[in-house]
Amino acid sequence: MVEKISFTINGQLRVVEVDPEMMLIDVIREILNLTGTKRGCDNATCGTCTVVINGKATKSCNTPVSKVAGAEILTVEGLARGKELHPIQKSISESGAIQCGFCTPGIVMELYGLLENKPDASELEISNSLNKHLCRCTGFEPIKDGALMAQKIIQDRNKN
Amino acid sequence: MSYKYIGKSYNRPDAINKVTGKAQYLDDIRLPGMLHAAILHPEYAHARIISIDTSEAEKMPGVVKVVTGKGCKLHYGDNIKDLVPMADEKVRYIGEPVAAVVADTTFNAQKALEKIKVVYEPLPVYIDARDSMREDAVLIHEENGDYWHLPTLKPQSGTNVANLYQLKKGQGKDGFSEADVVVEGDFLYPFGSCAAIEPHGSIVWFKEDNTIEAWSSSICPFIIRQDLAHSYGVPESDVRVHIPDIGGCFGYKSDITVEQTVAYIASFVPGYPVKWVASRKEDFTSTLLGHGIRMIMKIGAKKDGKLVAMETKVLHSGGAYADTAVNVTIAATHNCTGPYEFDHCDLTGYTVYTNTPPVGAYRGYGHQEAQFATERLMEILARKLGMNSFELRKMNYLCEGKVNSLGEMMWKTNGDMKACAEKVQNLVFSKESLHEDENFYYGRGFAALMKSPKGAPFSTKGCYIKMNIDGSISINMGGAEVGQGLRTIVQQIAGEALHIPPERIRVYNEIDTQYSPYEWQTIGSMFTTQGGRAIIRAADKLIMVLKQTAAQVLKTDVDYLDYDGEYVFLKNDPSIRVAVPELSRGYITSDGITIGEVAQSVSDARLPRYSNPDQNGQGSLGVEYTFGAQAAEIRIEKKSGKIFVDHFASTFDVGQVINPLQIRGSVMGGVLMAIGATLYEKVEFDQDGKITNPHFFKYHLPTYKEAPQQTVDFIENPGTVGPFGARGIGEHPVIGPAPAILNAIYDAIGVDFFEIPVTPEIIKKALANKQQKEYA
Numbered sequence: 001m002v003e004k005i006s007f008t009i010n011g012q013l014r015v016v017e018v019d020p021e022m023m024l025i026d027v028i029r030e031i032l033n034l035t036g037t038k039r040g041c042d043n044a045t046c047g048t049c050t051v052v053i054n055g056k057a058t059k060s061c062n063t064p065v066s067k068v069a070g071a072e073i074l075t076v077e078g079l080a081r082g083k084e085l086h087p088i089q090k091s092i093s094e095s096g097a098i099q100c101g102f103c104t105p106g107i108v109m110e111l112y113g114l115l116e117n118k119p120d121a122s123e124l125e126i127s128n129s130l131n132k133h134l135c136r137c138t139g140f141e142p143i144k145d146g147a148l149m150a151q152k153i154i155q156d157r158n159k160n
Numbered sequence: 161m162s163y164k165y166i167g168k169s170y171n172r173p174d175a176i177n178k179v180t181g182k183a184q185y186l187d188d189i190r191l192p193g194m195l196h197a198a199i200l201h202p203e204y205a206h207a208r209i210i211s212i213d214t215s216e217a218e219k220m221p222g223v224v225k226v227v228t229g230k231g232c233k234l235h236y237g238d239n240i241k242d243l244v245p246m247a248d249e250k251v252r253y254i255g256e257p258v259a260a261v262v263a264d265t266t267f268n269a270q271k272a273l274e275k276i277k278v279v280y281e282p283l284p285v286y287i288d289a290r291d292s293m294r295e296d297a298v299l300i301h302e303e304n305g306d307y308w309h310l311p312t313l314k315p316q317s318g319t320n321v322a323n324l325y326q327l328k329k330g331q332g333k334d335g336f337s338e339a340d341v342v343v344e345g346d347f348l349y350p351f352g353s354c355a356a357i358e359p360h361g362s363i364v365w366f367k368e369d370n371t372i373e374a375w376s377s378s379i380c381p382f383i384i385r386q387d388l389a390h391s392y393g394v395p396e397s398d399v400r401v402h403i404p405d406i407g408g409c410f411g412y413k414s415d416i417t418v419e420q421t422v423a424y425i426a427s428f429v430p431g432y433p434v435k436w437v438a439s440r441k442e443d444f445t446s447t448l449l450g451h452g453i454r455m456i457m458k459i460g461a462k463k464d465g466k467l468v469a470m471e472t473k474v475l476h477s478g479g480a481y482a483d484t485a486v487n488v489t490i491a492a493t494h495n496c497t498g499p500y501e502f503d504h505c506d507l508t509g510y511t512v513y514t515n516t517p518p519v520g521a522y523r524g525y526g527h528q529e530a531q532f533a534t535e536r537l538m539e540i541l542a543r544k545l546g547m548n549s550f551e552l553r554k555m556n557y558l559c560e561g562k563v564n565s566l567g568e569m570m571w572k573t574n575g576d577m578k579a580c581a582e583k584v585q586n587l588v589f590s591k592e593s594l595h596e597d598e599n600f601y602y603g604r605g606f607a608a609l610m611k612s613p614k615g616a617p618f619s620t621k622g623c624y625i626k627m628n629i630d631g632s633i634s635i636n637m638g639g640a641e642v643g644q645g646l647r648t649i650v651q652q653i654a655g656e657a658l659h660i661p662p663e664r665i666r667v668y669n670e671i672d673t674q675y676s677p678y679e680w681q682t683i684g685s686m687f688t689t690q691g692g693r694a695i696i697r698a699a700d701k702l703i704m705v706l707k708q709t710a711a712q713v714l715k716t717d718v719d720y721l722d723y724d725g726e727y728v729f730l731k732n733d734p735s736i737r738v739a740v741p742e743l744s745r746g747y748i749t750s751d752g753i754t755i756g757e758v759a760q761s762v763s764d765a766r767l768p769r770y771s772n773p774d775q776n777g778q779g780s781l782g783v784e785y786t787f788g789a790q791a792a793e794i795r796i797e798k799k800s801g802k803i804f805v806d807h808f809a810s811t812f813d814v815g816q817v818i819n820p821l822q823i824r825g826s827v828m829g830g831v832l833m834a835i836g837a838t839l840y841e842k843v844e845f846d847q848d849g850k851i852t853n854p855h856f857f858k859y860h861l862p863t864y865k866e867a868p869q870q871t872v873d874f875i876e877n878p879g880t881v882g883p884f885g886a887r888g889i890g891e892h893p894v895i896g897p898a899p900a901i902l903n904a905i906y907d908a909i910g911v912d913f914f915e916i917p918v919t920p921e922i923i924k925k926a927l928a929n930k931q932q933k934e935y936a
Contacts, residue, residue: 030265035188036181038407040357041440045856048357076181085179093175096821099829100643101178102358102407108179130864134856136357136408137643139828140867142821 007068009034010078020066025049027065028075036076036105040134047133050106050113051075057113057129076105079112087153088112088146095146099137107133111147119154126151161816165655166884169821170662172648174405174641174669183405184670186361186377187437194363195224197425197436198269200259200276201445202251205515205849206300207280209249209258216275217261222268226276227428228259234391236420237483238383240309240322242301243417243518244481245424251280252300252480254849255445255517260425262434285849289454289477289512292320300480300513312772313486322482325490325509327777329565335469335504339460343541347455348915349529349898351477351843353444354522355861356642358407360447361437362419364388364426371398373433374423377406379414379640380681385673387416388423403671409642410833411521412448414683415484444854448484449843450522452477452514453492455533459502465545465552469504470565472496474530477519478511484520486511491526491614494565494777498534499577499610499787500553501562507777515849521683524894525614528834532916535607535899540912550585553608554578558787564610567778570785573880575813575887577787581608583811583873588791593907601796603908606789607896611888613784615684617770622677623694625654625702627759631726631741633658633665635695638679639687640671644890645822646687652818653692653883657699659725677762685888688818689784690765692883697763709743709756767881784879786887788812790831790896792868794904801923803839805868805901813875815887823889827872830893836862838898838916 006015009032016031028034028051037060040046049061052074079086085093088111098104107130114121114129121129126147135143177183214226229246237243246257259276263269286292292300297320301307305317314324336342362376372388381401389396406413418436426434438447453476460469474493478485493509542549557577558570584606594602624636635654639646651662658665668676679691703723710728711718714736722731729737738747746756767782793807810827817823840860844852853859878885902913911926 029187033190034181035184038185038358039187040359040407041856043440043855043857046357046440076179080180085176089176089179093179094171096825098172098175098178099645099825100356100358100406100408101174101183102185102356104178105181127864134357134861134863136355136410136833136861137829138825139830139832139870140864141828141870142825143864 005065005069007071007073009073010075016065018065020064022065024060024063024065024068028060034075034077038102038105040102047110048103048106050109052109052113055113055117057110074112076108079108086112087157088115088150091149091153092146095149096142097138097146103133103135107143111150115151115154119151119158121151163656163884165652165662166816166818167820169819170648170652172645173651173667174647185358185405185407186363186375189363189375189404191363191365191433194433194435195262195264195429196266196269197422197434198261198266198273199257199421199436199446200273201255202258202278202280204251204280204282205254206283206285207251208283209247209251210279210281212259213277214259217272220268220272220275222264223261223272224264225262225428226259227262227425232424234424235307236387236391236416238415239486240307240313240315240483242307242481243420243483245420253515253517254851255442256480257421257446262425262429285515285847287477287514287516287845287849289475289510289514292512292514300515304513320513321510322478322513323486323489323511325493325777327494327505327507327565329502329567329778330504332504332506333469333471336460338468340463341541341544342458342460343537343544344458345533345537345540345914347457347533347536349451349453349532350916351452351516352450352522352837352841353843353859354410354412354450355859356408356410359438359440359443360413360418361435362422363433363435364419364423365433366427366430368431370394371400373400374419375402375404376419377413378403378419379406379409379642379683380416381671381673382638382678383681384416384419387420391420392427401673403640406640406642410523411450411525414521414681417448440856441854444843444859445517445851447517448520449479449517450519451529452516452519453529455496455530457496457533457537459537459541461541461545465547465555467500467502467556470497470502471506474509476509476511477514477516479514479516479518481518482511482513484518487614488519488521488526491612492530495527495610495612496530496534497565498531499558499608500556501558502565505565507565516845523830523833524891525684527611527891528895528898531609531895532898536902536914539903539906550581553581557608558610566781568780568783572877574783574785575787575815575877576875577608579875580787580789580811580813583875584789584791584809587809587871588793599798601798601908603904604791604793605900605903605907606791607899607903608789609787609892609895611685611786611892611895613684613686613767613781615686615767615770616680617772619680620764620766621679621687621691621694622762622764623691623698624677624762625698625760627702627744629741629744631744633660635665636668636676637691638671638676639691640682644826645819646691648822649688649692649818650695653695654699656884657696658702677764685890685892688886689882689888690767692886693765693881694763696883697765698761701761701763702759705757705759705761706740706743709747710738712755713738713747784881784887786812786814786892788892788896790900792897792900792904794901794908796905796908796923801920801927803918803923805835807871808868808897809871810893810896811873811875812889812892813877814889815879815882816876816885817874818886823874824872826889827893828870830891831870831897832862832867834894834897835868838901838918840917842917
């Protein structure tokens with residue numbers, strides 16, 4: 001069965017006609033061609049498909065598209081304003097957190113969901129968030145460094 | 161030595177694309193008319209195929225073609241042509257392609273796949289080399305010995321031994337007559353998966369003009385090109401292979417594997433590009449596995465600790481096809497002496513056919529499996545001799561004037577093993593050791609290591625440099641960027657060699673065999689070393705082109721000129737000069753007449769005098785070794801048996817650090833990967849050859865909270881081959897963690913382990929046994 005489902009993604013209103021049981025990752029990647037959201041596993045264990053839905057970091061590989069009707073979705077393509085990177089993107093790109101880059105979009109969106117809602121998140125909260133993501137390259141320390149750098153920039157930005 | 165651009169942390173040129181989601185990986189590629197393939201895998205790990213019925217599948221929605229391996233006689237491989245793109249009469253492992261559906265969408269292809277009916281006649285299944293080496297074992301390849309293979313390999317016809325490699329140094333095992341003390345052990349580094357977060361995949365397009373175009377998340381485009389050209393009878397120049405961004409490799413995306421299967425499937429639908437990307441499950445079952453290596457090792461020493469002889473049998477469960485495993489076995493065999501000199505060696509490596517997915521490269525390539533045994537045995541030997549293990553190691557380290565197993569003399573320029581060991585020792589072992597408390601046991605363990613430049617004699621890496629009209633530089637190479645950061649390194653080395661800031665040097669993104677200079681494959685931690693040398697050679701040629709043109713402009717001889725990146729000028733009067741950009745497309749004189757060559761150059765570099773093994777299994781690997789030392793500080797929770805790695809220290813003599821931020825990242829990532837192998841990761845098979853944990857729920861990769869605090873240090877004794885003295889580092893950090901952690905476990909609880917992963921259940925059992933013994 002095909003249904004019409006509408007939602008906002010990266011600020012654009014989109015209407016898709018799909019099986020409502022189709023997973024959001026497939027809609028994002030195969031129908032909307034937003035390939036920044038990655039698939040790294042079969043069962044919601046790697047975290048690389050994470051997007052932000054109504055402000056909350058959510059895995060798109062086990063979210064049926066019917067659940068996002070009317071929602072506001074943000075993917076990694078929606079963070080930068082023109083050439084100006086979001087503080088999380090900037091920090092992650094400079095802290096050594098990027099090697100192969102395949103886990104990066106999911107981690108960036110996870111941190112966006114956390115730090116934009118809770119700029120004063122504790123180190124434990126940050127580590128709980130990052131613990132949902134697999135990275136095979138970095139040993140995680142540079143990702144933590146990037147997260148802390150980003151948190152500081154966001155806190156400073158919010159003060160002004 | 162101080163450099164302008166070397167030794168500084170430049171940011172990666174691909175960082176922004178990756179953080180904005182714009183980097184293009186294999187599955188992100190969309191081509192006009194592209195179709196999608198789904199691949200059927202067998203129900204048995206070893207069976208004859210009696211019949212395949214595809215009639216129902218062909219009627220399913222969206223299906224364009226159903227393909228089977230019936231009558232497929234293609235064999236491929238780089239070392240032994242024993243691989244097949246799809247099973248014909250027989251399946252040999254659980255993930256082998258049996259049939260495929262090509263459809264408009266992946267979903268429709270998968271739905272149709274369920275309708276294919278296959279009848280099998282099961283055969284005995286062998287997971288362990290020891291079982292398939294038994295005399296009464298059924299042959300997994302009746303053709304063993306008949307396949308084309310490299311002349312240096314020795315398949316044992318009529319057995320399941322795909323290759324036998326033997327190395328003899330000095331008196332071989334007779335050398336044990338000089339030994340006062342002997343220790344031995346049987347060590348297992350079990351099957352693992354590289355498990356890059358991006359699963360492997362390919363796109364292949366047979367075009368109407370009889371050319372083939374392919375895309376793959378692979379690190380060896382030129383091998384894919386050569387192999388597809390050979391299989392389909394077209395000139396190599398008519399096969400074009402593209403490599404997009406790669407989401408991690410760690411070994412298993414090397415050699416040619418899934419590309420041949422996707423090509424075989426695509427060859428049935430000419431005119432249409434066909435994409436296949438492994439699910440995570442298929443990434444475990446149907447691409448390459450790692451390790452599967454058992455080391456049966458014996459070491460003999462004098463009473464004073466001087467090592468004299470080693471005898472090792474390497475039993476490598478190589479999987480259903482041995483093409484990708486043979487060189488891993490050979491590397492495990494000749495590198496099993498670790499960083500020590502033995503006068504006498506008798507080392508034998510068996511690559512054995514088994515009914516698992518083919519085993520291939522995994523970061524470390526035989527070194528960690530082999531030196532896991534060596535570094536555990538050194539600790540056990542020290543105990544038997546009643547010696548301090550640091551002292552025992554120190555008196556036996558390979559260093560200037562010592563000779564390794566292959567017969568290569570070590571030089572000062574190979575680096576300083578002792579200095580690495582001392583640094584780690586001071587950092588981790590100079591403190592008081594922690595005593596057992598209510599909840600935890602504490603331990604510290606050490607491992608020294610050696611990494612060889614395992615590759616091939618003909619392995620080379622090319623570099624093309626083009627100077628643009630404004631004097632900026634474009635560089636093209638064939639090195640695959642899998643995350644290791646080689647493009648940053650290219651910018652820095654070229655910047656230093658050309659005296660041009662890295663910001664004015666643009667490095668290639670994708671590899672395209674039509675445009676990229678030849679590279680064998682990006683393996684063996686050799687890109688910085690060989691690729692860097694190629695850059696310096698090409699830079700020198702480019703500077704010579706500029707000087708030759710400038711000599712005409714300035715009416716002098718080339719050797720009177722110097723170059724500083726901005727000008728070519730007269731050495732004795734620098735005011736007589738010409739700006740470099742003016743020489744870039746030749747020099748345009750005042751009347752428009754143009755003289756001199758366009759400023760571009762090409763070069764390549766191999767390791768010096770790398771050779772095939774001789775009749776004793778010895779020979780030169782290009783004298784490019786790296787030494788290092790690692791140590792773990794661990795805590796074992798009494799209640800749960802859980803091991804926590806609190807601190808891990810590494811020091812390598814890398815010759816010259818090129819990018820401090822990147823090299824630190826390489827080491828930390830490698831250490832965590834090997835901690836995964838040591839404590840959590842093992843691909844499990846049931847007795848029927850099915851993989852019981854092909855997903856991240858049960859195949860546990862180390863997470864954020866399991867990552868230890870790390871100290872990463874370097875020593876810089878420049879080498880003679882790599883650029884500015886630099887040596888490789890990519891694989892080295894995975895070599896020491898398993899023995900260091902198992903040595904730490906012994907330190908903590910006095911129990912020796914010979915096999916990984918050491919899980920909480922194993923620790924709990926060991927503690928219970930120990931308690932029982934203490935009470936008895």
